[in-house]
Amino acid sequence: MKLLSVAIPCYNSSSYMNHAIETLLTGGEDMEIILVDDGSKDETLQVAKEYENRYPGIIRTIHQENGGHGEAVNTGLRNASGLYFKVVDSDDWVNEExxxxxxxxxRTMVENAQSLDMLIANYVYEKVSLGKQKVIEYKGALPENCIFTWSDTGHFKNSQNIIMHSVIYRTKLLKECGLVLPSHTFYVDNIFVYYPLTYVKTMYYLNVDFYRYFIGREGQSVNEQIMMQRIDQQLKVNKIIIDCHDLTKIKCKKLRHYMVKYLVMMLTVSTVFLVKDGSEESLKKRDELWDYLKKKNKRLYHEVNKYFLGKSMQMSSRTGRKIIIIGYHISRKIYGFS
Known part of the structure; x- marks a missing residue:
């Protein structure tokens, strides 16, 4: 059995996917690399097949009709045979060391029969066109080089959200918890990393700069203009996040605190884009989002409002909306995505 399965969702990726594949191939026979061609219209499938032919014991190619990033991840997970599972986007790569x-x-975990649900490592924003990097690490928030539980975690800074790029999950955990991402929807990486958290009992933080997150490709989903155009998909993901767990019933205080804080971050990002647009329709969508949370879980709504961001995002005056936008431009630097 393979140690680590990595799914690479590919859509029209033929011109750059080789970088992700080549860095993962350095893992050798311990790796299972699943290339999921999501109905590409370029030579992605041909490139994937060529790699499969060259590395038959390591690389598998799966072709499917276009279902979006989430469905490609679903396909990768369904076909994963490795003990652990990771997603690497086709325009990103990993550090070989x-x-x-x-x-x-x-390998040590398996040899010693130690149960590990989630491994966390650092990720790096790679702004190649600007020649800049920003490392997101978890020092202070997580114990290093040992197995720990949620009760052992410390304070997470605003920049230390655990995201899809920083996690490796135990494959069986993802399958048993019933994780299925919506098709034809962007920003499902938030669901991927958030939904399984209540099932995670044991973790390990390795302080290495592993995942390289490429920023700056034209048409990239995290481009601000693209995000504003796809705001309805962000709102859909927000509601799925709200629905997937009743956070008020989580017994572990540190896990509950972390997940509420993550939800606040999600709501904040969507709210800011709606306020920046400023149209009557967008402001209505902002109000509908917060009303959805309030109606779904009143206790959680009040808990979210204890956070400054949670309360301030609902300011309705013109001055209040200006404050929201100014705060957003400041927080972009804190979160590291600018």
Missing amino acids: ALQKILEVL
């Missing part, structure tokens, strides 16, 4: 260290940790 960090990969070796991660495989060593996972």
Whole structure:
């Protein structure tokens, strides 16, 4: 059985997907690399097949009708045979030395029959066109180089959200918890990393700069203009996040606090884009989003409002909306996506 399965969702990726594949191939026979061609219209499938022919024991190619990023991840997970599971987007890549260290940790866990649900490593914003990098690490928030539980975690800074790029889950956990991402929907990476958290009992933080998150490709889903155009999909993901767990019933205070804080971040991002648009329709959608949370879970709504961001995002005056936008431009630097 393979140690680590990595799914690479590919859509019209033929011109750049090789970088992700080549860095993962350095993991050798411990790796299962699943290339999911999501109905590409370029030579993505041909490139994937060529890699499969060259590395038949490591690379598998799956072709499907276009279902979006989430459905490609679903396909990768359904077909994963490795003990652990990771998603690497086709325009990103991993650091080879960090990969070796991660495989060593996972191998040790298996050899010692230790139960590990989630491994966390650092990720790096790679702004290649600007020649800049920003490392997101979890020092202070997570114990290093040991198995720990949610009760052992510390304070998460605003920049230390655990995201899809920083996690490797135990494959069986993802399958048993019933994780299925919606098709034809962007921003489902938030669901991927958020939904399984209540099922995670044991974690391990390896302080290495593993995942390289490429920023700056034209048409990229995290481009601000693209995000504003796809605001309805963001709102859909927000509602799925609200619905997937009753956070007020989580017994572990630190896990509950982290998940509420993550929800606040999600609501804040969507609210800011709606306020920046400023149209009557967008402001109505902002109000509908917060009303949805209030009607779904009144206790959670009040808990979210204890956060400054949670309360301030609902300011309705013109001055209040200006404050929201100014605060957003400041927080962009804190979160590291600018």
